[in-house]
Amino acid sequence: MIGKLSLNAFVALVAAFLVLPILAIVPVAFSAQSFIRLPPETWSLRWWSAFFGDASWRLTLLASLKVAALTTFISVLAGTAAALGIARSGPRGRALLTALFLGPVVTPAIVLAVALYSMARATGLVGTLTALVVAHTMLALPFVVLNVGVSLDGLDRRLLLAAEGLGAGSFHVFRTVTLPLIAPGVVGGAVFAFVTSFDEVVLSIFLAGPTVKTLPVRIWEEIRLEYTPVVAVGATVMLALALGAAGANRLLTRK
Amino acid sequence: MSTVRFAGISKSFGAVCALAPTDLDIPQGEFLTLLGPSGSGKTTLLNICAGYLAPSAGRLVVGGRDITSLPPRQRNMGMVFQSYALFPHMSVAENVAYGLTVRRLARDEIAKRVADVLHMTRLDGYGHRAIRELSGGQQQRVALARAMVIQPDILLMDEPLGALDRQLRKEVQFEIRRLHAARPRTTIYVTHDQEEALVMSDRIAVMRAGRIVQIGSGTDLYARPVDTFVARFLGESNLLAGTVDSIGGGRATLSVPGFAQPLDGRAADGLRIGAAACALLRPEAVRAQAGGLLAQVTERVYLGELVAVRLTLAGGIELWSRRLASEWSGRDGVEIGWDASAISILPDASIGS
Numbered sequence: 066m067i068g069k070l071s072l073n074a075f076v077a078l079v080a081a082f083l084v085l086p087i088l089a090i091v092p093v094a095f096s097a098q099s100f101i102r103l104p105p106e107t108w109s110l111r112w113w114s115a116f117f118g119d120a121s122w123r124l125t126l127l128a129s130l131k132v133a134a135l136t137t138f139i140s141v142l143a144g145t146a147a148a149l150g151i152a153r154s155g156p157r158g159r160a161l162l163t164a165l166f167l168g169p170v171v172t173p174a175i176v177l178a179v180a181l182y183s184m185a186r187a188t189g190l191v192g193t194l195t196a197l198v199v200a201h202t203m204l205a206l207p208f209v210v211l212n213v214g215v216s217l218d219g220l221d222r223r224l225l226l227a228a229e230g231l232g233a234g235s236f237h238v239f240r241t242v243t244l245p246l247i248a249p250g251v252v253g254g255a256v257f258a259f260v261t262s263f264d265e266v267v268l269s270i271f272l273a274g275p276t277v278k279t280l281p282v283r284i285w286e287e288i289r290l291e292y293t294p295v296v297a298v299g300a301t302v303m304l305a306l307a308l309g310a311a312g313a314n315r316l317l318t319r320k
Numbered sequence: 321m322s323t324v325r326f327a328g329i330s331k332s333f334g335a336v337c338a339l340a341p342t343d344l345d346i347p348q349g350e351f352l353t354l355l356g357p358s359g360s361g362k363t364t365l366l367n368i369c370a371g372y373l374a375p376s377a378g379r380l381v382v383g384g385r386d387i388t389s390l391p392p393r394q395r396n397m398g399m400v401f402q403s404y405a406l407f408p409h410m411s412v413a414e415n416v417a418y419g420l421t422v423r424r425l426a427r428d429e430i431a432k433r434v435a436d437v438l439h440m441t442r443l444d445g446y447g448h449r450a451i452r453e454l455s456g457g458q459q460q461r462v463a464l465a466r467a468m469v470i471q472p473d474i475l476l477m478d479e480p481l482g483a484l485d486r487q488l489r490k491e492v493q494f495e496i497r498r499l500h501a502a503r504p505r506t507t508i509y510v511t512h513d514q515e516e517a518l519v520m521s522d523r524i525a526v527m528r529a530g531r532i533v534q535i536g537s538g539t540d541l542y543a544r545p546v547d548t549f550v551a552r553f554l555g556e557s558n559l560l561a562g563t564v565d566s567i568g569g570g571r572a573t574l575s576v577p578g579f580a581q582p583l584d585g586r587a588a589d590g591l592r593i594g595a596a597a598c599a600l601l602r603p604e605a606v607r608a609q610a611g612g613l614l615a616q617v618t619e620r621v622y623l624g625e626l627v628a629v630r631l632t633l634a635g636g637i638e639l640w641s642r643r644l645a646s647e648w649s650g651r652d653g654v655e656i657g658w659d660a661s662a663i664s665i666l667p668d669a670s671i672g673s
Contacts, residue, residue, distance in 0.1 A: 226372055227405040231419035231470060232393045241418075245409045 087304065093297035101292055116298040125283040126302065129263055132194065132279055136201040136262035141255050143202075144209025145247075151210070152217040166210045169203045174267040177203070182271040192274015200272055201262040208261060209254030216250025249318035256314040260307055322383030322473045322506060323348050324369065329378035331364050338364045340530045341378060349504035353517040355553065356527030362510045363478055365527075369508060370476050371395050382473060393422075395474075398467030402479040404459050406451045412462050413438070413447035419470035437469040440499065457488045464496070468505075475507040481516060493519045514554050518542075526550050528669070546588050549669035551600045558601040558639045561668065564591050572665040574599050578635025585663030600664040603628065606641035608648065609657030615639070617652045631656060 089103055094112060096105030116122045151162045169177060181200050182191070190196040220243065228238040244251075266281045273282045284299045324346040331339040339361040346352050354362035367373040369380065371392035380388045387395060398419075406415050413434050420430045438444055441461040451459065460480060467475060477496075481489045497520050500507060511517055517524045518538040525535040526549075534546045538554070545551040548559055560583065562576035572587035574597055583599045591597055618638075619630035627645040631654070632638050641648065641656070648654070 221403070221405065223401050223403055223405040224407060226392070227399065227401060228407070228418065230370055230372075230392045230395075230397065230399045231466070232396070232422040233418075234393060237422060242407060 090297050090300045091304070093294050094301040096294045096297070099293060101294055101297065105294075112294040112298045115295050116302075119295075122283065122295070122299065125278050125280045126299075128194070128277055129280040132197045132201060133259050133262040135194075135198045136205050137255050137258045139198065139202050140205040140209045140258040141251060144206045144254055144258070145213050145251055147206070148210050148213035148217055148250075149243075151214060163210075163214075167207045170207045178268045178271045181268060185272055191272060192277055194277050196272040197269060197277065197279065200268040201265055204265060204268070205258035205261040208257035209251075212254035212257060213247055213250040216247035220246055252317045253314055256310045260310050263306060264303060324474060324506060324508070325379075325381040326365070326369075327379045327381060329365070329368060329375045329380060331361075331368060331373060332376045337530055339368075339375075342532060344525065344532065344535070346506060346508065349506055351500050351504075351507045351509065351520055351522045353509045353511060353521040353524045354527055355511060355514065355517045355524050357512055357553075359529075360527040361530040362527045364530075366476055366478055366508055366510050369474065370397055370399050396470065396472055397474045397476055398470055398472035400460075400463045400467045400475075400477040400480045402482050404463040404480075404483075406459055406462055406466070408451050410451070411447065412443065412449050412451065412454070415451065415462055416447075416466045416469050418466065423470070433469055437465045440468075441465040441495075456484055457492065460484060460492060461495075464499075468499075473506065475505050477507070477509045479511055480509075481511075481513075489516070496520055518554070524554075526553055533669075544586070544588075544664065545600065545666060547590070547667045547669040548598050548600070551598075551664075551666060556603050556640065556642065558603060558606070559598040559666075560601065560637065561596065561598050564593050564595055564597050564665065567591055567593060572597075574665050576637075578633065578637040583663055583665070584660060585665045586661075588664060588666045590667040591665060596668055598666050598668050600666050601639065601658060601662055603640045603642040605658045605662035606631070606639050606656060607643055607658065608654055610655055612655040612657030615654055615656050617648060617654060620648065 092104055093101050095108050095110065096102070097107040097109035097111060098105060147162075147166055151159055151166070154162060177200075181196075181203075185191045185196045190199075224242055224246070225238055228242045229235075233241065263279075264281055265279075266285060269279050269282045270285065273279060278286075280299055280303060284296050287293075287296050287299075324344075326342055326344040328341045328343060329339065330337070330341040342361075342365065344365075354365060356362045364373060368375050371387075371390060375388065378388075379386055382395075407418065410418070416434045416437060417430050420433060425433075434447065438447060441464055443458065443461055443465060446454070446458065446462075451462070454462065460483075463480065467477075481492055484492060493516055500520070509516075509520065521538060523535060523537055524541055525532045526541065527533065528549055534541060534550050536544075541550060541554050545554065548557075551557045551559065560574075560576045560579075562574040562583070565573040565575050565582050567587055570587055571584060572591055573582040573584050575582045576599060585599055613633055615631040615633050617629050618632045621628040622645065623642070625645065626642050627648055629641045629643075629648045630638055631641060639656075
């Protein structure tokens with residue numbers, strides 16, 4: 066009894082440790098004061114109007130959404146194709162290709178950032194949307210490859226043979242059998258790709274410029290200048306989008 | 321609908337030979353069963369016919385046309401998989417209609433054909449059901465309907481009843497038999513179940529280690545097996561090992577230790593005088609006979625209308641008999657016999673090849 070109680074208490078503590086710092090930012094966004102303090106003494110939406118009333122904040126949010134959308138689109142197309150190719154290759158090619166595609170995830174972000182920055186400088190792409198999308202795609206693609214790969218592993222190959230035997234060409238088989246059955250993996254991969262891009266900071270700090278800046282980069286810059294609750298609004302917006310994406314994933318892939 | 325000819329078809333995977341060069345002719349409308357244990361090459365042969373496997377050598381000719389290198393989608397064959405391979409994200413009707421949609425038939429034509437085949441397979445009213453809502457037997461029938469609705473030249477079935485329980489298996493066997501009789505279509509059926517083979521087939525090809533050992537009607541195979549492997553695979557058998565004494569006029573005699581007289585029987589091919597062989601005596605031929613050999617009943621197994629009895633002869637030889645239950649009731653000491661025509665002398669398949 067006591068054992069069970071203390072176990073529950075411990076689990077609650079761990080959960081609080083994980084979640085509270087994240088949730089603490091939310092009330093700050095509704096503070097009426099000009100500085101960040103927990104808990105806020107008076108409440109208002111003034112920082113929300115400051116956030117959405119400021120064109121520069123709106124632009125960064127828009128840039129973030131644009132980069133994330135493009136990254137997701139490219140990652141899903143290329144990642145699904147890659148996963149299909151990996152699934153078809155032999156055991157050795159499979160191990161090699163998987164390692165190759167997962168490489169960017171295990172590479173330290175700062176190493177990747179320095180490498181990409183030097184290349185972006187050489188090609189004059191620093192501060193462009195293209196640079197951000199390319200960099201984010203490198204990080205997001207592996208998640209699509211992984212998610213779609215898991216779905217493909219669970220796909221019964223005899224279904225494809227059956228479809229082929231009934232007269233379907235390979236593209237028709239893909240469209241009517243493979244794709245609908247791996248859709249949960251594709252959707253999951255897309256959500257991961259979107260979220261990965263949306264909250265990416267390290268590469269973005271290197272590659273963003275005065276005209277193209279994502280929300281996390283702007284928050285980071287803002288914190289260094291002045292520490293006001295408008296930062297908390299930006300963070301809350303990001304949190305809401307991440308939760309929304311996770312929720313959409315659950316809804317779309319529910320059986 | 322078409323004749324099928326396998327001409328020297330073989331298949332190796334690396335150094336492993338899955339199918340030795342095989343010749344096989346299947347006439348139009350025949351129901352042929354490939355019967356054998358797992359690893360005997362029967363599924364390999366079926367997959368080569370469907371186009372899922374390319375043969376290492378040989379040609380496959382259907383209706384006079386060489387289709388060896390034709391992809392599966394152009395072969396117009398209907399395949400029923402052991403696992404059914406129904407599309408889980410489609411309804412029953414969508415599954416059945418798949419092959420017709422691919423063929424770009426008109427919508428109402430598709431609806432009509434789907435309704436017809438669902439009626440034929442007793443699935444009326446199930447069109448809108450999801451696959452996972454169906455029982456195993458119903459899924460099996462959907463798989464059959466999906467394969468038949470495209471009016472295939474050849475129907476291929478790979479152990480389609482393996483996942484069903486015994487009672488259901490019997491029902492579906494008769495169902496398939498009924499459907500085949502109503503509309504004979506060249507059919508190749510793969511199974512390791514002798515009863516299935518006997519119930520449905522026009523001819524049975526018994527396979528072993530990548531070869532067709534014997535092909536013929538069920539009656540042929542049961543009455544005149546070419547060796548002990550076929551004898552064991554179809555039906556129950558008493559096999560008595562001995563040495564061939566004489567061969568001649570389609571008959572042979574076999575000395576069996578424990579029998580005073582050599583056993584005389586129909587000779588199969590491949591016997592040599594002085595070589596080891598077996599005498600086949602089917603259990604239903606072993607009966608009580610006054611003045612026959614003395615035997616002790618050492619075990620009785622009731623099988624309903626029949627009883628299986630283990631008889632131990634004077635020399636320690638054991639024979640099984642399967643007769644009507646009344647025949648072996650009573651005493652344990654009995655006199656037994658059999659008709660001379662009941663014995664076949666067969667080469668022993670377990671020796672050499």
